[in-house]
Amino acid sequence: MNAKDFVEIDGSYLEGGGQALRNALSLSCILGKPVRVVKIRANRPNPGLSIQNMHGLDLLRDITNADVVGNVLCSTRVEFTPHTILDNTYRVETCTAASITLIYQMALPVLLFAGHSSRLIVTGGTNVAFAPPVEYMQQVLLPNLKHFGAGFDLKVQNYGFYPRGRGNCQLDVQPVAKLNAGQFIDFGRINLISGVAFCAGCLPINIAIDMKKTAQREIHRLWPEQECTIETVKHSRERAQDNGAGITITANTTAGVVLGASALGKKRIDGYVLGSKASCQLTEFIRKEICVDDYMQDQLIIYMALAVGRSRMRTGRLTKHTRTAIHVAEKLTGVKFDVAAEPGGQTLVTCEGLGQLNKML
Numbered sequence: 001m002n003a004k005d006f007v008e009i010d011g012s013y014l015e016g017g018g019q020a021l022r023n024a025l026s027l028s029c030i031l032g033k034p035v036r037v038v039k040i041r042a043n044r045p046n047p048g049l050s051i052q053n054m055h056g057l058d059l060l061r062d063i064t065n066a067d068v069v070g071n072v073l074c075s076t077r078v079e080f081t082p083h084t085i086l087d088n089t090y091r092v093e094t095c096t097a098a099s100i101t102l103i104y105q106m107a108l109p110v111l112l113f114a115g116h117s118s119r120l121i122v123t124g125g126t127n128v129a130f131a132p133p134v135e136y137m138q139q140v141l142l143p144n145l146k147h148f149g150a151g152f153d154l155k156v157q158n159y160g161f162y163p164r165g166r167g168n169c170q171l172d173v174q175p176v177a178k179l180n181a182g183q184f185i186d187f188g189r190i191n192l193i194s195g196v197a198f199c200a201g202c203l204p205i206n207i208a209i210d211m212k213k214t215a216q217r218e219i220h221r222l223w224p225e226q227e228c229t230i231e232t233v234k235h236s237r238e239r240a241q242d243n244g245a246g247i248t249i250t251a252n253t254t255a256g257v258v259l260g261a262s263a264l265g266k267k268r269i270d271g272y273v274l275g276s277k278a279s280c281q282l283t284e285f286i287r288k289e290i291c292v293d294d295y296m297q298d299q300l301i302i303y304m305a306l307a308v309g310r311s312r313m314r315t316g317r318l319t320k321h322t323r324t325a326i327h328v329a330e331k332l333t334g335v336k337f338d339v340a341a342e343p344g345g346q347t348l349v350t351c352e353g354l355g356q357l358n359k360m361l
């Protein structure tokens with residue numbers, strides 16, 4: 001491969017985390033364009049490929065039978081030349097608490113452009129810091145992806161937490177002929193707030209109950225009449241071997257908006273603090289009447305770039321993650337994102353997508 005045949009992505013740009021690498025590699029596979037990612041995760045305390053990135057990279061190599069240079073731990077430079085997208089059952093065993101959802105974040109868009117359905121079984125962490133909790137993927141990403149005509153089925157066999165992981169999930173993906181343009185413009189009215197507060201291992205169910213009560217109190221303080229159902233769960237030993245606790249809550253509106261917020265227990269777990277953190281985040285999104293929450297923003301950019309037609313999302317201030325995702329998508333697809341600040345403090349992001357068709361169908 002000639003040096004000039006690679007599209008080069010600077011992994012230190014803006015956020016400088018793993019997301020630039022994930023988006024660059026996913027787009028490389030879908031578009032069939034070789035990429036070179038340099039200065040990988042330059043702004044992280046431990047730069048270069050993380051274990052999670054390595055597993056994701058190897059997975060995409062297997063899915064597209066790609067030629068890869070630089071797929072070793074801590075590598076700051078990778079060259080990736082994809083071939084055809086192959087549907088199959090893929091297994092990834094991270095043997096750590098590497099985020100399962102971030103590995104899915106990388107592979108999901110690619111498998112949507114396969115010829116048949118695929119299954120992706122991954123072991124690692126289901127609820128770990130700096131990554132979407134598995135409940136967020138099920139309750140927030142899935143309904144948001146439906147706006148693009150895409151979907152998946154995600155089953156959690158085991159929950160896994162830092163440091164040992166040992167979670168296990170199965171993702172089933174049906175391919176699409178194309179992605180529709182996503183419209184996230186009208187807020188509508190809140191019709192349901194719901195969620196799940198969990199604990200596992202030696203942690204008592206009271207922690208989950210504290211999370212639930214605090215979150216409900218915060219919601220009812222602002223909207224006394226609002227229905228807010230939060231399930232409390234203590235995962236059995238069969239389904240979660242280690243200690244862990246967290247809460248994910250979502251708000252659904254009459255216009256089909258789904259916003260999510262979460263909190264994850266770390267060393268000293270206080271159910272009141274976690275419940276308050278997640279509910280304050282969610283109420284902030286609701287008060288701003290945004291249609292895409294702060295975490296979903298960056299995760300939707302790749303779908304907007306590939307869709308047929310003009311996608312629109314009304315969101316809050318753009319995060320660095322989102323601006324990074326836009327930069328990578330523009331560089332690889334050639335599409336242009338328009339970002340406009342709105343008087344109410346919201347931001348309108350629009351993009352005429354590339355109109356990528358699934359060549360395998």
Ligand SMILES: Nc1ncnc2c1ncn2[C@@H]1O[C@H](COP(=O)(O)OP(=O)(O)OP(=O)(O)O)[C@@H](O)[C@H]1O
Pocket residue numbers: 015016017018019020041044050052053102129130131132133136262294295296298299321
């Ligand atoms: N609490 C959360 N809820 C939903 N999504 C989250 C949450 N925390 C992080 N994310 C998402 O996880 C991704 C994290 O990307 P980032 O580039 O920061 O990865 P990273 O921390 O560098 O990890 P790595 O380098 O190991 O890939 C982003 O898509 C972000 O929106």
